[in-house]
Amino acid sequence: MTATTEKSNSPIGRATNRIDGPLKVTGSAMYTSDHNFPGMLHAVPVFATIANGSINKIDTSDAERMPGVKGIFHRSNIGKLFRVAPNSDYNAFSDEDRPPFEDDIVRYYGQYVAVAVAETLEQATAAAHAVKVSYSEKKPNVDNKLKAESGVKVESERGDAQKAYDAAAIKIDETYITPAETHNVIELHSSVAVFDGTNYTLYETTQGVVNHRNVLAQMLGVEPESVKVISKFLGSGFGGKITPWTHSAIAAAVARKLRKPIKIVITRKMAFQSAGHRPRTEQRVRLGADSKGNLTSLQHDYVNHTAMIDEYKEECGECTKYLYSCPNLRITSGLAKRHIGTPTPFRGPGAVPGLFATESALDELAIKLKMDPLQLRIINEPVKDEGLNIPFASRNLIDCFKTGAEKFGWSKRDPRVGSMKRDGLKLGWGLAGASWIAERWPAEVAVELRDDGTAKVSTGTQDIGTGTYTVLAQVLSDKLGIALDKIEVVIGDSTLPPGPLSGGSMVTASLIPAVSKAADKVIGTLLNAAVKTPEAKYFDVDQKEMTYTAGVVHRKNEPASAGISFQKILSAGNFKFILGKGSSSSTFTDKPKESKHSYGAHFVEVTWQEEIARLRVSRVVTVIDAGKIINPKAGRNQIEGAVVMGIGMALFEQTHYEPTKGAPLNSNLADYIVPVNADVPDLEVHFLEFPNKQLNEYGARGIGEIGLAGFAAATANAVYHATGIRIRELPIKIEDLLR
Amino acid sequence: MKLFAFTKTAEISEAIKNAADAETAQQGAHSRFVAGGTTLLDLMKLNVETPDKLIDINRLDLSKIETTRDGGLSIGALVRNSDLANHPYVKSHFSVLSEALLAGASAQLRNMATTGGNLLQRTRCVYFRDTTFACNKREPGSGCPAIEGENRTLAILGTSDSCIATNPSDMNVALMALDATIKISGMKGEREVPIAEFYRLPGSTPHIENVLQPGDLITHVVLKAMPAGSKSAYLKLRDRASYEFALASAAVVVQVNSGKITGVQMALGGVGTIPWRAAEAEKVLAGASATEDNFRKAAEAALQAAKPQTQNKFKVELSKRCIVHALKTATSPTA
Ligand SMILES: Cc1cc2nc3c(=O)[nH]c(=O)nc-3n(C[C@H](O)[C@H](O)[C@H](O)COP(=O)(O)OP(=O)(O)OC[C@H]3O[C@@H](n4cnc5c(N)ncnc54)[C@H](O)[C@@H]3O)c2cc1C
Numbered sequence A: 001m002t003a004t005t006e007k008s009n010s011p012i013g014r015a016t017n018r019i020d021g022p023l024k025v026t027g028s029a030m031y032t033s034d035h036n037f038p039g040m041l042h043a044v045p046v047f048a049t050i051a052n053g054s055i056n057k058i059d060t061s062d063a064e065r066m067p068g069v070k071g072i073f074h075r076s077n078i079g080k081l082f083r084v085a086p087n088s089d090y091n092a093f094s095d096e097d098r099p100p101f102e103d104d105i106v107r108y109y110g111q112y113v114a115v116a117v118a119e120t121l122e123q124a125t126a127a128a129h130a131v132k133v134s135y136s137e138k139k140p141n142v143d144n145k146l147k148a149e150s151g152v153k154v155e156s157e158r159g160d161a162q163k164a165y166d167a168a169a170i171k172i173d174e175t176y177i178t179p180a181e182t183h184n185v186i187e188l189h190s191s192v193a194v195f196d197g198t199n200y201t202l203y204e205t206t207q208g209v210v211n212h213r214n215v216l217a218q219m220l221g222v223e224p225e226s227v228k229v230i231s232k233f234l235g236s237g238f239g240g241k242i243t244p245w246t247h248s249a250i251a252a253a254v255a256r257k258l259r260k261p262i263k264i265v266i267t268r269k270m271a272f273q274s275a276g277h278r279p280r281t282e283q284r285v286r287l288g289a290d291s292k293g294n295l296t297s298l299q300h301d302y303v304n305h306t307a308m309i310d311e312y313k314e315e316c317g318e319c320t321k322y323l324y325s326c327p328n329l330r331i332t333s334g335l336a337k338r339h340i341g342t343p344t345p346f347r348g349p350g351a352v353p354g355l356f357a358t359e360s361a362l363d364e365l366a367i368k369l370k371m372d373p374l375q376l377r378i379i380n381e382p383v384k385d386e387g388l389n390i391p392f393a394s395r396n397l398i399d400c401f402k403t404g405a406e407k408f409g410w411s412k413r414d415p416r417v418g419s420m421k422r423d424g425l426k427l428g429w430g431l432a433g434a435s436w437i438a439e440r441w442p443a444e445v446a447v448e449l450r451d452d453g454t455a456k457v458s459t460g461t462q463d464i465g466t467g468t469y470t471v472l473a474q475v476l477s478d479k480l481g482i483a484l485d486k487i488e489v490v491i492g493d494s495t496l497p498p499g500p501l502s503g504g505s506m507v508t509a510s511l512i513p514a515v516s517k518a519a520d521k522v523i524g525t526l527l528n529a530a531v532k533t534p535e536a537k538y539f540d541v542d543q544k545e546m547t548y549t550a551g552v553v554h555r556k557n558e559p560a561s562a563g564i565s566f567q568k569i570l571s572a573g574n575f576k577f578i579l580g581k582g583s584s585s586s587t588f589t590d591k592p593k594e595s596k597h598s599y600g601a602h603f604v605e606v607t608w609q610e611e612i613a614r615l616r617v618s619r620v621v622t623v624i625d626a627g628k629i630i631n632p633k634a635g636r637n638q639i640e641g642a643v644v645m646g647i648g649m650a651l652f653e654q655t656h657y658e659p660t661k662g663a664p665l666n667s668n669l670a671d672y673i674v675p676v677n678a679d680v681p682d683l684e685v686h687f688l689e690f691p692n693k694q695l696n697e698y699g700a701r702g703i704g705e706i707g708l709a710g711f712a713a714a715t716a717n718a719v720y721h722a723t724g725i726r727i728r729e730l731p732i733k734i735e736d737l738l739r
Numbered sequence B: 001m002k003l004f005a006f007t008k009t010a011e012i013s014e015a016i017k018n019a020a021d022a023e024t025a026q027q028g029a030h031s032r033f034v035a036g037g038t039t040l041l042d043l044m045k046l047n048v049e050t051p052d053k054l055i056d057i058n059r060l061d062l063s064k065i066e067t068t069r070d071g072g073l074s075i076g077a078l079v080r081n082s083d084l085a086n087h088p089y090v091k092s093h094f095s096v097l098s099e100a101l102l103a104g105a106s107a108q109l110r111n112m113a114t115t116g117g118n119l120l121q122r123t124r125c126v127y128f129r130d131t132t133f134a135c136n137k138r139e140p141g142s143g144c145p146a147i148e149g150e151n152r153t154l155a156i157l158g159t160s161d162s163c164i165a166t167n168p169s170d171m172n173v174a175l176m177a178l179d180a181t182i183k184i185s186g187m188k189g190e191r192e193v194p195i196a197e198f199y200r201l202p203g204s205t206p207h208i209e210n211v212l213q214p215g216d217l218i219t220h221v222v223l224k225a226m227p228a229g230s231k232s233a234y235l236k237l238r239d240r241a242s243y244e245f246a247l248a249s250a251a252v253v254v255q256v257n258s259g260k261i262t263g264v265q266m267a268l269g270g271v272g273t274i275p276w277r278a279a280e281a282e283k284v285l286a287g288a289s290a291t292e293d294n295f296r297k298a299a300e301a302a303l304q305a306a307k308p309q310t311q312n313k314f315k316v317e318l319s320k321r322c323i324v325h326a327l328k329t330a331t332s333p334t335a
């Protein structure tokens, strides 16, 4: 279903191999920790083994005498590090605001208290282990029960939700829990810091080179111009690399101190402790409906844990306010402070845990109403965004549901619990809706045409593994009519024109208008060069009569075949390259005129083998409307990856904090269970490509996060259908089903 | 990781002599043999094992799988788990062992892991593996935080007030059901220990896990032929479909004659502090007819003595279902 007509040779919408694929499969793509420099030293952090208390003494005497050790640094000798003032433009923000080693107070297990620096990683690791730290230890609070501790904030309200609830014919009042989850990206966080006495070059694992530069400049107390952040390839981020973590400032500060390149690669264990996680949430959902299934009241009250000094809010009510029609609604949030490292966005923050709660509750309501859960969604489909009282820019949730229902065979579902069987296994079928914002970050892009017939596009964004290199090449190829292999994409460098953060699934949508404008500019410059170049055949022709088609400059009234290639014009005019710049603005505003979101639907089948308590996800159909899909190959990969993560969220993943010491206990990949290939069935993904031209000319929105939203609810709903057991706390464990 | 000396040898006697100066062959040993290294190096990096001396035994001549005169097998201690699992004779005559091995770890790990090393793999108890916590097994007398804490994956059989750690091996469960014999060479010569006598319950000394003395080298694991007409099955239950230690597993070797069970050997994994021989269940089954009812009775008997902890009560029922299903599989006409 394609709503745009396109030029047949356009790369837009064509399944395209990653242009950086060969670099990756040959191992020549330089990831952060692949960078090595002469004289480089290795730094290994020493972390607190208490979660609450203060440092009495750091005894470095043994460690300092160990082979290869160049120094043990901590609060009293690392040099000054400053705080970052949060700013509303999202161009200098960090979730963990406290710079490393700022004081002697320990607020979470794993907080860095010192760093050992040595010639080799092994020496630094041994030295870090030999640093003796004594603490005044207090009992930490990592309590799993969450209550809004400093009052609740009303996030959205309309009508009188409580009154309508009290009067409702059918009610649901349940509490849903999602656990802390750790991103567990394959590429561990790392920093390689080089300081030349004036300037810093920081190789970082970051989802935002510009933000990272701005944050580190503030922390180091230097001008942003003297800091350069490089991140050419990322082994994924999932939100965990959006903001800088404290190891990054430590690497830079040690480089400043020792005037030597410093490499820090944190361990998997540290990644669980001090590099962000999705916080635990506890969400009460109250639904009221009339006997026909019309929602009359919706209340969503959620609390998430946060760190002692950082107020990170997981916006679980993100989608609740607009997803379904309901005249009376109230959404509140609250925070519970814990002696746990600072939480951070994790793929689909807010919407993902939030939709687990609301889409599960809706399933429970449908069961009470004896109504098909799909029908319940259709009945409550809104005609406008009732949260903001504005029209939808594009909303095709019901199309997603209906398409998914058809592909999945939903009409064959027998709603009776445990009634459906295959090969002796009980089947459960469940569905849930998904949604995610569709906005733009500000973006600046430079485009060059070069005398060798190639073009270059550059911007200070980064490819976190999602395919940004390829999308940029595709868009420029389309704009200039030049083959993909003639396009060089340069990103991952903060000195480039500032590009978007890889967060919120907005990079593609943000870049398209900027690339488009830059391409138009460079074409204008080219036409001007053509008519000003005596050696070219259009010398002195009125520029208005000239045009550009697919690499060729020609008169408007002649076919392109009669024209001259840009390469020839540049050579003739003695131009090495010509440049065009373009920018586009953020679409975030306090008073939006339209409600911009993507929508989707998941259909999940589970098999349940009761005699051995074995639950498996056996079939998945996911339908997403995220507007025009620029690269269906990378797009499908995003949704499939998100669904795999959804299986993890539904069935396996949770970070346990040990109550006496506050340590994340299962801080390794043997004890933190994620899906393996054997847990993942064939995944069916369909895109409905209703474009959203307000965002950009192709109508492309983002697809990085929406595939995870709603998936856990669809699974829990399927589990209920198979077993009759309603799971309201993730993950769904064997013990929950062995009743 | 602590600095250590590293030596290699191709001589069994030299390996033994080299290791014999250790005070113990149990937790805290100053000398360690290293075979595949998949347990040992992991624990050394965590500073749980801190040997001064590693003796690489990979060059010893202990990598053969040989059939014995009575149709059994002699398995060299250095035979890799993958080679053992895929050996044609093992697949045809000891399929329960092959299945158990293939249910364990990952292909890469099985390629490294050895028979001797697998027998001695250590518990996955998270406190044991983290030196910032107390742990009686790692530091005798320091306490057992698992009893009140994270114990979902830990044992319900053979536990004590000192330790509830699970023996995590799959292979050992099959070897227990097969009544394997472990051949050991030590300073006092060679000896053979039935697997049932090889492991020690934690009691008040959880740091002592088996009968090995300083210098003792496991050289072979010997299997008798299974009784004629034997059928077998290994079933492993866990959260995800692969690459995870067992929450519960069962290895059964059974002989059925006109619907009656004439012989059965059964062992359980994931639930015991040692690979757990389900002797009570065997008693229930001996001579009984091969029905699901009897399997369930056997399962009840096997778990009679179970002592669940705060988080692992579900293992009692899970283990029972595992036993019933393994017996059903082994006795089904198509097995
Ligand atoms: C991520 C992960 C997942 C795993 N999953 C599973 C699983 O699902 N199921 C399972 O069963 N196992 C699993 N394992 C464990 C794996 O099977 C063991 O690590 C392996 O069998 C150990 O064999 P090795 O040769 O590497 O032992 P090593 O590490 O070399 O040695 C282990 C111990 O045995 C001693 N030793 C070795 N050989 C001898 C000998 N001949 N005589 C005396 N002492 C000896 C060593 O000194 C050492 O103390 C897993 C391991 C890992 C790391």
Ligand code: SF4
Pocket (backbone or CB within 6 Å): B123, B125, B126, B127, B128, B134, B135, B136, B137, B138, B143, B144, B145, B146, B147, B154, B162, B163, B164, B165, B206
């Ligand atoms: S169960 Fe055993 S291994 Fe685990 S903490 Fe207790 S004593 Fe240590």
